[in-house]
Amino acid sequence: MSVYRILSTPSRRISVRVHLRASAVVAVLLAATAAVVLVAMGTGSAVPVGDVVRTLLGGGDAMSEMVVYELRAPRAALALLVGAALGAGGAIVQSLSRNPLGSPDVVGVNAGAAAGAVLVILVVGAPTPLGVAAGALACGLAAALAVYALSYTRGVQGTRLILVGVAVTAMLHSVIAYLLTRADLYESQGAKVWLVGSLAGAGWERVGPVAAATAVLLPAALVLGRSLGTMEMGDDAAGALGLRVERLRFALLLVAVALSGTAVSAAGPIAFVALAAPQLARRLTRAPGAGVAAASAAGALLLATADLAVQRLPTPGQLPVGVLTGGLGGLYLAWLLHREWRAGRS
Amino acid sequence: MRWTGLAVSFAALGVVAVLSITVGAQAIPLEEVWQQLWNPTGGESAAIVHDLRVPRTLLGLCVGTALGLAGALMQGLTRNPLADPGLLGVNSGASLAVVGSIVFFDVTDMRTWVWFSMAGAALAAAAVYALGATGRGAAGPARLVLAGAAVSAALLSAVEAMLTLDAGAFDRWRFWDVGALAGRDAAVVAEIAPFVAVGAVLALGLGRGLNAIALGEQAGQGLGVNLPRVRLGGAAAIMLLCGAATAAAGPIGFIGLMAPHAVRAFTGPDNRWVLAYSAVLAPALLLTADVVGRVVVRPGELESGIVTAFVGAPVLIYLLRRRAVRL
Numbered sequence: 032m033s034v035y036r037i038l039s040t041p042s043r044r045i046s047v048r049v050h051l052r053a054s055a056v057v058a059v060l061l062a063a064t065a066a067v068v069l070v071a072m073g074t075g076s077a078v079p080v081g082d083v084v085r086t087l088l089g090g091g092d093a094m095s096e097m098v099v100y101e102l103r104a105p106r107a108a109l110a111l112l113v114g115a116a117l118g119a120g121g122a123i124v125q126s127l128s129r130n131p132l133g134s135p136d137v138v139g140v141n142a143g144a145a146a147g148a149v150l151v152i153l154v155v156g157a158p159t160p161l162g163v164a165a166g167a168l169a170c171g172l173a174a175a176l177a178v179y180a181l182s183y184t185r186g187v188q189g190t191r192l193i194l195v196g197v198a199v200t201a202m203l204h205s206v207i208a209y210l211l212t213r214a215d216l217y218e219s220q221g222a223k224v225w226l227v228g229s230l231a232g233a234g235w236e237r238v239g240p241v242a243a244a245t246a247v248l249l250p251a252a253l254v255l256g257r258s259l260g261t262m263e264m265g266d267d268a269a270g271a272l273g274l275r276v277e278r279l280r281f282a283l284l285l286v287a288v289a290l291s292g293t294a295v296s297a298a299g300p301i302a303f304v305a306l307a308a309p310q311l312a313r314r315l316t317r318a319p320g321a322g323v324a325a326a327s328a329a330g331a332l333l334l335a336t337a338d339l340a341v342q343r344l345p346t347p348g349q350l351p352v353g354v355l356t357g358g359l360g361g362l363y364l365a366w367l368l369h370r371e372w373r374a375g376r377s
Numbered sequence: 378m379r380w381t382g383l384a385v386s387f388a389a390l391g392v393v394a395v396l397s398i399t400v401g402a403q404a405i406p407l408e409e410v411w412q413q414l415w416n417p418t419g420g421e422s423a424a425i426v427h428d429l430r431v432p433r434t435l436l437g438l439c440v441g442t443a444l445g446l447a448g449a450l451m452q453g454l455t456r457n458p459l460a461d462p463g464l465l466g467v468n469s470g471a472s473l474a475v476v477g478s479i480v481f482f483d484v485t486d487m488r489t490w491v492w493f494s495m496a497g498a499a500l501a502a503a504a505v506y507a508l509g510a511t512g513r514g515a516a517g518p519a520r521l522v523l524a525g526a527a528v529s530a531a532l533l534s535a536v537e538a539m540l541t542l543d544a545g546a547f548d549r550w551r552f553w554d555v556g557a558l559a560g561r562d563a564a565v566v567a568e569i570a571p572f573v574a575v576g577a578v579l580a581l582g583l584g585r586g587l588n589a590i591a592l593g594e595q596a597g598q599g600l601g602v603n604l605p606r607v608r609l610g611g612a613a614a615i616m617l618l619c620g621a622a623t624a625a626a627g628p629i630g631f632i633g634l635m636a637p638h639a640v641r642a643f644t645g646p647d648n649r650w651v652l653a654y655s656a657v658l659a660p661a662l663l664l665t666a667d668v669v670g671r672v673v674v675r676p677g678e679l680e681s682g683i684v685t686a687f688v689g690a691p692v693l694i695y696l697l698r699r700r701a702v703r704l
């Protein structure tokens with residue numbers, strides 16, 4: 032029995048090869064995400080579930096309309112978009128570097144974006160949110176570009192890409208540490224938020240740019256990502272099968288970096304979603320290749336769930352969601368490694 | 378030949394140490410520094426030399442030696458030429474313990490931090506080692522690295538959580554996190570020196586064991602070396618060295634990575650020599666970074682952790698691009 036099915040138009044002009052299990056996984060992940068979003072929108076301290084339903088049906092009072100449409104909905108939307116972008120970007124970079132640790136944060140996007148944001152906040156002074164996001168995006172892209180250029184010697188090798196990323200990240204972290212010690216405590220505290228990603232206080236003005244960027248980049252990632260399975264066979268084999276390896280890799284990396292840069296500029300560097308989502312997707316689908324669709328669905332689910340959790344956890348003050356994803360992601364990775372090693376695989 | 382090289386390295390370290398005592402924001406001529414060093418006459422320059430520059434130089438020696446040896450040990454133990462103290466989760470364990478001590482016990486003085494930092498480093502190293510040693514076959518090179526990455530991520534998130542909820546702790550943490558030799562008094566040096574000394578002796582004794590590990594699991598056992606004992610001894614030494622260094626100076630990167638690498642160019646792969654050279658050249662490197670940090674942005678200063686990152690990262694990239702490191 033084949034795990035693939037070919038779907039085509041009656042004239043067989045256009046046809047798509049579909050991995051059955053992967054498609055089912057994407058459907059299940061999307062359903063779970065929808066459930067989480069409903070819980071996040073429907074529950075909370077101020078407005079009870081009944082009022083939310085009434086508001087969604089168009090009969091709520093001004094107060095519940097404000098809470099649902101201006102507070103909860105944009106936050107949930109941002110979580111979905113950022114999670115999907117992180118998952119897709121992570122899947123591409125992990126597949127290109129052929130290393131599960133090769134998420135975009137490793138290639139310098141997160142550190143670059145954080146440094147850019149902190150720089151704008153502390154050096155420019157009195158920044159607008161858009162200015163900070165622009166600084167983050169510009170520096171994130173610049174850092175990733177620098178990493179790619181520095182690891183280029185007659186083509187880019189996966190491991191070297193990661194290691195150069197580690198080096199550049201370390202430099203950027205020392206820039207951040209330096210800036211934090213030179214500013215006064217209040218400013219520095221504000222900039223600190225940019226070191227850990229957070230979705231708190233998201234409004235529609237933060238959602239708009241991300242939605243636009245994702246609408247372009249995610250389809251591009253899905254289309255380009257179909258050749259990742261072949262790329263994973265190695266440069267020589269992929270070249271022999273007719274792929275223009277170097278050009279394709281550059282395009283893929285550009286899309287991946289733009290996706291994670293978008294995510295970071297909207298929500299700050301949220302750790303581990305880009306690492307965990309593709310791993311989760313890969314384990315569920317058991318399909319070759321990066322599984323960009325499944326990874327972005329998994330990313331949206333993970334981030335929406337984590338953001339729901341930080342809103343409901345009884346902590347003194349709300350934690351940024353990046354703290355939770357980082358902590359849980361680290362433990363998840365440790366558990367994953369433990370399980371694989373105990374089973375004797377290495 | 379290697380002995381001569383070691384003597385030259387000691388001489389270089391001596392020169393850098395003298396520079397570290399001589400160079401600073403306050404220009405004091407060399408003769409006066411020398412005189413104040415041995416026969417202090419009181420006054421401003423005596424205070425600068427004795428209370429600021431000498432402790433700073435001694436701290437640089439201690440921390441540099443510790444980081445160099447720890448880096449060499451890690452690279453030997455994991456058979457990974459790119460291992461460094463951040464890798465086995467040791468620095469993040471120390472960070473978490475120090476921040477925890479600030480938040481929960483309101484500890485402000487360096488001397489108490491040393492103990493917390495060492496305990497944190499030990500717990501993190503133990504967790505990484507336990508995770509890496511799961512299943513049949515002992516902790517292999519790639520496993521320890523992966524385990525370290527996972528544990529670090531979880532620990533650093535806990536640090537972030539505590540810092541987010543406590544502004545006062547954040548204020549103290551940011552000055553520690555940048556990684557600096559300045560502003561620590563002589564008592565701190567006295568506090569960490571014994572730990573560094575014990576760790577250094579332990580580390581220098583492991584050269585033969587590391588050479589056996591370099592040959593691979595089976596060959597090493599065939600040579601009659603007790604590999605688990607070497608790994609455990611190495612982990613203990615790393616804990617002592619990194620815990621002490623990190624508590625005193627904050628997380629300083631790249632010294633532990635660069636020094637053994639640079640050293641291997643002269644010594645070849647024999648770990649006994651790599652350890653010995655690293656112990657001498659790493660503090661020279663750190664003190665150089667510290668002196669450079671004092672000179673480049675006069676009258677201000679760059680913390681040595683920043684200088685090491687800015688020198689170390691390009692060196693690492695150069696190494697990656699040019700040669701050696703087989704990927």
